[in-house]
Amino acid sequence: xxxxxxxxxxxxxxxxxxxxxxxxxxxxxxxxxxxxxxxxxxxxxxxxxxxxxxxxxxxxxxxxxxxxxxxxxxxxxxxxxxxxxxxxxxxxxxxxxxxxxxxxxxxxxxxxxxxxxxxxxxxxxxxxxxxxxxxxxxxxxxxxxxxxxxxxxxxxxxxxxxxxxxxxxxxxxxxxxxxxxxxxxxxxxxxxxxxxxxxxxxxxxxxxxxxxxxxxxxxxxxxxxxxxxxxxxxxxxxxxxxxxxxxxxxxxxxxxxxxxxxxxxxxxxxxxxxxxxxxxxxxx
Amino acid sequence: xxxxxxxxxxxxxxxxxxxxxxxxxxxxxxxxxxxxxxxxxxxxxxxxxxxxxxxxxxxxxxxxxxxxxxxxxxxxxxxxxxxxxxxxxxxxxxxxxxxxxxxxxxxxxxxxxxxxxxxxxxxxxxxxxxxxxxxxxxxxxxxxxxxxxxxxxxxxxxxxxxxxxxxxxxxxxxxxxxxxxxxxxxxxxxxxxxxxxxxxxxxxxxxxxxxxxxxxxxxxxxxxxxxxxxxxxxxxxxxxxxxxxxxxxxxxxxxxxxxxxxxxxxxxxxxxxxxxxxxxxxxxxxxxxxxxxxxxxxxxxxxxxxxxxxxxxxxxxxxxxxxxxxxxxxxxxxxxxxxxxxxxxxxxxxxxxxxxxxxxxxxxxxxxxxxxxxxxxxxxxxxxxxxxxxxxxxxxxxxxxxxxxxxxxxxxxxxxxxxxxxxxxxxxxxxxxxxxxxxxxxxxxxxxxxxxxxxxxxxxxxxxxxxxxxxxxxxxxxxxxxxxxxxxxxxxxxxxxxxxxxxxxxxxxxxxxxxxxxxxxxxxxxxxxxxxxxxxxxxxxxxxxxxxxxxxxxxxxxxxxxxxxxxxxxxxxxxxxxxxxxxxxxxxxxxxxxxxxx
Numbered sequence: 001x002x003x004x005x006x007x008x009x010x011x012x013x014x015x016x017x018x019x020x021x022x023x024x025x026x027x028x029x030x031x032x033x034x035x036x037x038x039x040x041x042x043x044x045x046x047x048x049x050x051x052x053x054x055x056x057x058x059x060x061x062x063x064x065x066x067x068x069x070x071x072x073x074x075x076x077x078x079x080x081x082x083x084x085x086x087x088x089x090x091x092x093x094x095x096x097x098x099x100x101x102x103x104x105x106x107x108x109x110x111x112x113x114x115x116x117x118x119x120x121x122x123x124x125x126x127x128x129x130x131x132x133x134x135x136x137x138x139x140x141x142x143x144x145x146x147x148x149x150x151x152x153x154x155x156x157x158x159x160x161x162x163x164x165x166x167x168x169x170x171x172x173x174x175x176x177x178x179x180x181x182x183x184x185x186x187x188x189x190x191x192x193x194x195x196x197x198x199x200x201x202x203x204x205x206x207x208x209x210x211x212x213x214x215x216x217x218x219x220x221x222x223x224x225x226x227x228x229x230x231x232x233x234x235x236x237x238x239x240x241x242x243x244x245x246x247x248x249x250x251x252x253x254x255x256x257x258x259x260x261x262x263x264x265x266x267x268x269x270x271x272x273x274x275x276x277x278x279x280x281x282x283x284x
Numbered sequence: 285x286x287x288x289x290x291x292x293x294x295x296x297x298x299x300x301x302x303x304x305x306x307x308x309x310x311x312x313x314x315x316x317x318x319x320x321x322x323x324x325x326x327x328x329x330x331x332x333x334x335x336x337x338x339x340x341x342x343x344x345x346x347x348x349x350x351x352x353x354x355x356x357x358x359x360x361x362x363x364x365x366x367x368x369x370x371x372x373x374x375x376x377x378x379x380x381x382x383x384x385x386x387x388x389x390x391x392x393x394x395x396x397x398x399x400x401x402x403x404x405x406x407x408x409x410x411x412x413x414x415x416x417x418x419x420x421x422x423x424x425x426x427x428x429x430x431x432x433x434x435x436x437x438x439x440x441x442x443x444x445x446x447x448x449x450x451x452x453x454x455x456x457x458x459x460x461x462x463x464x465x466x467x468x469x470x471x472x473x474x475x476x477x478x479x480x481x482x483x484x485x486x487x488x489x490x491x492x493x494x495x496x497x498x499x500x501x502x503x504x505x506x507x508x509x510x511x512x513x514x515x516x517x518x519x520x521x522x523x524x525x526x527x528x529x530x531x532x533x534x535x536x537x538x539x540x541x542x543x544x545x546x547x548x549x550x551x552x553x554x555x556x557x558x559x560x561x562x563x564x565x566x567x568x569x570x571x572x573x574x575x576x577x578x579x580x581x582x583x584x585x586x587x588x589x590x591x592x593x594x595x596x597x598x599x600x601x602x603x604x605x606x607x608x609x610x611x612x613x614x615x616x617x618x619x620x621x622x623x624x625x626x627x628x629x630x631x632x633x634x635x636x637x638x639x640x641x642x643x644x645x646x647x648x649x650x651x652x653x654x655x656x657x658x659x660x661x662x663x664x665x666x667x668x669x670x671x672x673x674x675x676x677x678x679x680x681x682x683x684x685x686x687x688x689x690x691x692x693x694x695x696x697x698x699x700x701x702x703x704x705x706x707x708x709x710x711x712x713x714x715x716x717x718x719x720x721x722x723x724x725x726x727x728x729x730x731x732x733x734x735x736x737x738x739x740x741x742x743x744x745x746x747x748x749x750x751x752x753x754x755x756x757x758x759x760x761x762x763x764x765x766x767x768x769x770x771x772x773x774x775x776x777x778x779x780x781x782x783x784x785x786x787x788x789x790x791x792x793x794x795x796x797x798x799x800x801x802x803x804x805x806x807x808x809x810x811x812x813x814x815x816x817x818x819x820x821x822x823x824x825x826x827x828x829x830x831x832x833x834x835x836x837x838x839x840x841x842x843x844x845x846x847x848x849x850x851x852x853x854x855x856x857x858x859x860x861x862x863x864x865x866x867x868x869x870x871x872x873x874x875x876x877x878x879x880x881x882x
Binding site: 261 | 312315316492493494495496500504507508510512513515532533534536537538539541543544545547548551552553554555556557558559560561563577578581585671674675678683715716717718719720721722723724725726727728735736
């Protein structure tokens with residue numbers, strides 16, 4: 001059985017104190033705890049500081065174009081639904097450049113797990129504002145403060161049909177690892193929104209900011225209650241409070257590939273059956 | 285019908301009348317009579333209103349182009365007459381409803397048929413007008429109504445017997461009226477006795493003719509190639525492919541995805557291809573524009589993908605339902621950075637059937653994008669191909685996945701996805717899921733083991749490795765153009781590519797009747813081009829005429845860029861319409877008479 005260390009590739013190049021260190025560690029711990037091997041799962045890394053994990057985590061992977069990781073993962077899952085498909089990407093990639101793919105992946109309830117690194121900035125391009133930044137956030141590209149209101153990945157996912165949404169804090173590694181495993185074992189679209197301080201460029205949403213503003217969902221929170229989850233995902237905007245844990249998990253919702261009768265066997269590994277002969281009558 | 289004679293039937297009506305259904309019906313009827321056909325439809329990018337037409341070119345011998353003169357024009361409205369009268373000859377049949385309009389002409393043979401009255405007598409719905417016009421057409425062309433009755437039965441049996449009965453009654457009414465009133469005008473171009481050797485006693489063809497459009501042929505080719513994943517966002521004129529693939533998906537065991545946009549389309553296909561499914565996408569120029577960044581990703585990460593690009597006139601939204609060959613240079617140069625890419629351009633249905641499976645093989649062998657260039661003319665026009673020939677073409681195809689492997693090649697060594705390959709540039713591609721290995725399809729420049737790199741020497745090694753694949757392709761799989769006619773004997777050489785093939789073939793026949801010998805150099809492997817093997821084709825001392833359906837002679841530019849061969853004489857057409865054989869004939873006659881005066 002693989003250990004977390006078996007998933008460790010190159011030494012990461014993240015800034016000292018970056019939330020990615022603990023997220024990367026949590027992913028490797030979680031993969032090992034689930035009994036996976038680097039050769040038994042598919043990962044897709046988007047572009048950005050988080051996506052640079054491509055060289056630090058060992059797995060069959062795609063290092064996608066910016067914003068396109070979710071689309072790659074959908075294709076992977078439809079062709080190899082017997083393997084996990086895990087997406088690593090930032091708020092800019094998944095909600096900015098690739099927002100359309102995100103929205104439609106939720107609608108389709110594709111069985112992929114998305115770890116969304118939510119740090120409100122574009123770290124790799126030196127700190128411009130991200131779509132999740134709070135209104136008024138100043139950055140190199142928004143010196144007068146951002147005019148747009150923040151987009152919420154959790155709210156978007158929940159309202160567009162995602163069947164599992166959770167929020168984690170990069171400062172709480174054990175919980176993050178558990179939530180990743182919960183998302184991956186869930187069948188259907190799962191989103192783990194990770195609150196991640198960017199120690200170099202974001203001086204607002206720091207470790208201490210999130211330590212003060214986040215809280216654990218109480219034991220009585222029922223993740224199967226959609227309305228309750230909908231109220232919870234609005235708290236960051238109305239009360240500047242960040243609930244941690246599984247916000248919502250649908251029961252008995254089929255994933256996309258489960259609704260295709262032809263995918264009883266994985267598309268790639270099934271035997272060749274394609275036969276054009278009966279199709280010719282169609283053209284006579 | 286004399287074997288060299290051909291007959292053009294055309295129908296026109298406002299959009300929404302069902303002209304498409306009627307036209308395809310006429311094509312299938314022609315094939316069921318044992319006759320060959322080529323059809324062509326013109327329609328605006330609308331669902332209701334506007335003007336729709338459909339023409340079927342009928343011939344005893346195989347035919348692959350339309351022609352200018354119309355022999356029978358069915359006018360379901362007055363516009364049809366005004367828009368197409370310039371293409372009628374003195375013995376053309378002009379079919380119209382006298383209650384609708386009176387052409388007031390003696391230039392042609394008038395065939396007034398009271399369509400609406402016949403429908404009223406039967407209490408049939410307006411939509412059955414199609415059947416009246418098909419019935420009347422069969423009578424005028426010497427066809428057999430039983431084929432139409434049978435076709436109606438095939439088409440509507442699942443709906444209800446009542447629908448079958450009313451459509452057959454409408455067809456019969458049109459047939460009987462035309463036969464009784466205009467029997468003397470009948471042009472027996474569908475006469476079964478002329479092709480009796482092709483039919484059995486019951487009138488069934490020994491070797492039925494299939495009626496295939498380019499999009500159908502691509503779909504069949506993809507199935508024969510064992511392609512398992514097709515994604516698209518609807519865009520004319522490629523849209524019928526996703527409809528066909530989706531209809532076949534469950535039975536054929538493939539996934540047909542209508543994704544959110546063309547960027548999603550190609551990236552889903554790349555995901556499926558990365559883990560080992562043969563994958564393709566279909567689109568037209570605008571959608572292709574959205575895909576090119578991802579094409580570049582496929583190039584650097586060495587992911588096989590087939591892109592079916594059915595061209596229409598651009599720029600931008602352009603003329604969505606018309607035809608042009610305006611995206612060749614864009615396809616050749618589409619994608620940032622330098623990476624290998626192969627472009628194939630079939631010229632007709634048989635070449636689409638042959639080159640589609642080849643494209644999937646080439647994508648796997650060279651682990652890079654392969655584009656199949658079609659255009660509206662090829663994608664949506666049908667022509668007749670014997671079922672036996674379709675079988676033969678598709679079954680001779682063998683799936684060749686090149687250096688694709690499903691097990692790690694060296695048990696004790698690390699698997700190197702992008703291992704240098706000094707011989708051919710191609711590295712063994714291990715499919716994800718194989719035990720004891722892992723790698724990434726990296727969009728960054730990478731080391732042989734697939735990790736990201738910015739090292740100068742590694743960069744050069746990988747660039748050279750990838751570009752070596754194209755050298756290998758040119759030596760191994762590039763096909764020189766086919767020459768129809770003899771370059772040694774010809775007075776002129778016609779040079780073209782893709783879907784102009786049928787029109788040029790036909791023009792060669794017309795020019796032969798004018799006493800002019802021609803040779804036609806027909807390219808299907810349009811990018812990259814092999815300078816060494818092409819030079820001899822252009823070494824003759826005779827005029828070379830470049831024929832393209834665009835305004836800038838894009839293939840001419842590509843040929844000059846890649847081989848240094850320059851073709852100054854050009855016939856370029858870019859009004860959204862296909863090139864007519866007669867236009868080629870006229871241009872050649874003019875060019876040769878100018879040459880002889882010099």
